Amino acid sequence: MDGFITLIQSQLFESIVLPTLYRLDLMSFDEEAFDGLYWIIVGVLQIGLTYALLRPLEAFFPLERWATRRATRVDILYTWLAKMGLLNLVFFVMLQPVFDRLKSALTMHGIPSLEPEAFWPDIAAHPLLLFLLYVVVLDFAGYWYHRWEHRLGIWWELHAVHHSQRDMSFWTEDRNHVLDAMLQAVFFSTIALGIGVSPGQYVFLMAWTNFLQNLQHANVRLVFPRWLAALTVSPAFHRRHHAIGYGHEGRQNGCNFGVLLPWWDMLFGTAAWDDAPEPTGIRDQLPTPLGCGRDYGSGFWSQQFAALDRIARRLKGARGWAYGRASLADEAHRAPGRSVAHLLNQPVGTQRNEGASDAR
Ligand SMILES: [Zn+2]
Ligand SMILES: [Zn+2]
Numbered sequence: 001m002d003g004f005i006t007l008i009q010s011q012l013f014e015s016i017v018l019p020t021l022y023r024l025d026l027m028s029f030d031e032e033a034f035d036g037l038y039w040i041i042v043g044v045l046q047i048g049l050t051y052a053l054l055r056p057l058e059a060f061f062p063l064e065r066w067a068t069r070r071a072t073r074v075d076i077l078y079t080w081l082a083k084m085g086l087l088n089l090v091f092f093v094m095l096q097p098v099f100d101r102l103k104s105a106l107t108m109h110g111i112p113s114l115e116p117e118a119f120w121p122d123i124a125a126h127p128l129l130l131f132l133l134y135v136v137v138l139d140f141a142g143y144w145y146h147r148w149e150h151r152l153g154i155w156w157e158l159h160a161v162h163h164s165q166r167d168m169s170f171w172t173e174d175r176n177h178v179l180d181a182m183l184q185a186v187f188f189s190t191i192a193l194g195i196g197v198s199p200g201q202y203v204f205l206m207a208w209t210n211f212l213q214n215l216q217h218a219n220v221r222l223v224f225p226r227w228l229a230a231l232t233v234s235p236a237f238h239r240r241h242h243a244i245g246y247g248h249e250g251r252q253n254g255c256n257f258g259v260l261l262p263w264w265d266m267l268f269g270t271a272a273w274d275d276a277p278e279p280t281g282i283r284d285q286l287p288t289p290l291g292c293g294r295d296y297g298s299g300f301w302s303q304q305f306a307a308l309d310r311i312a313r314r315l316k317g318a319r320g321w322a323y324g325r326a327s328l329a330d331e332a333h334r335a336p337g338r339s340v341a342h343l344l345n346q347p348v349g350t351q352r353n354e355g356a357s358d359a360r
Contacts, residue, residue, distance in 0.1 A: 005045070008041055009041055012041075013037055039203070047079060049211075054214060055170075062220065062221070063219050064277070071165070074303070075165060078300070116134075116196070117196065131205075134197050137191070141191050144264075150248050154315070155180075158176075158307055158311075161296070161304070162177075163242060163248065164285060165281070166279070168217055169219045170214040173213040173217045177304060178304060216233055216235050222234075222235050224236070230262065232260055233260060237275070240275065241256035244281055244286070256272055282294075282296070286340065
């Protein structure tokens with residue numbers, strides 16, 4: 001596989017990238033362009049593979065039936081931007097020299113590093129175990145990152161871009177505010193470098209996490225056996241996180257924050273195993289009187305700017321730096337933990353028939 005990627009990489013580099021760099025007088029960036037091209041090809045292959053595996057599942061075993069897939073289009077754009085933007089990798093590579101310097105400074109002063117080898121020297125002889133340990137540590141960090149995205153009002157407004165998709169499909173995974181995506185890239189790169197993850201491992205880890213998250217968002221009737229659902233976050237588990245009335249409104253502002261492992265939700269009391277399908281989205285998107293029909297934007301730019309606008313309003317004092325459960329405009333209609341499906345006359349699995357779907 002690696003040989004195949006390298007072959008495409010050198011062919012594309014010689015036929016397209018190099019002549020372009022030459023024309024633009026940017027030949028000094030040829031090495032960076034060559035390396036970046038490798039990851040762009042990996043991204044394209046990843047999107048292709050994910051599409052080939054998950055799109056048929058959504059077509060043949062859909063959980064929600066939509067009249068049109070128009071609402072998912074913007075998420076496709078997010079996916080391409082995320083994969084081609086190489087944010088995760090850029091920050092990892094950028095921060096690496098900083099961490100190398102930090103590591104030698106710590107060693108010089110006799111301060112032990114945070115790498116697992118410092119606590120358990122023998123683990124280096126068990127690469128698989130070490131890798132699994134990295135996964136667990138990063139996933140633990142991911143759980144808390146996600147929980148705080150829901151907890152802090154301003155941060156929630158960024159994360160709301162992700163949650164405002166009401167026709168959730170496997171493409172939804174990458175639908176994030178650009179600022180949040182950057183913050184995430186810095187956060188995870190920092191932890192990964194801090195515990196000694198190598199660039200190759202990091203890329204593999206990100207690709208694998210990404211694929212599983214695509215699966216978690218897929219609009220597909222896929223029930224994991226109990227043992228598997230307890231081992232890794234299932235589509236039903238994550239769908240409940242997106243469910244109006246449950247995912248970000250219930251006790252402690254929601255449930256099922258886990259990224260790959262549901263263990264942290266089990267440990268910290270935020271796991272909800274009820275997998276009855278519920279409408280997904282944010283309550284204030286619902287038409288009145290259930291919500292206030294808030295518009296989170298339908299295109300990339302409108303969604304990005306709408307989030308900044310909501311943040312500006314919070315900062316102006318409308319909602320303050322509130323520990324907030326989301327932007328529930330009409331408190332009177334809030335009923336955490338209660339199904340809105342029957343109120344919408346929308347048993348999931350049938351076609352949506354409320355006014356808001358007219359535009360789709
Ligand atoms: Zn969330
Ligand atoms: Zn999600």
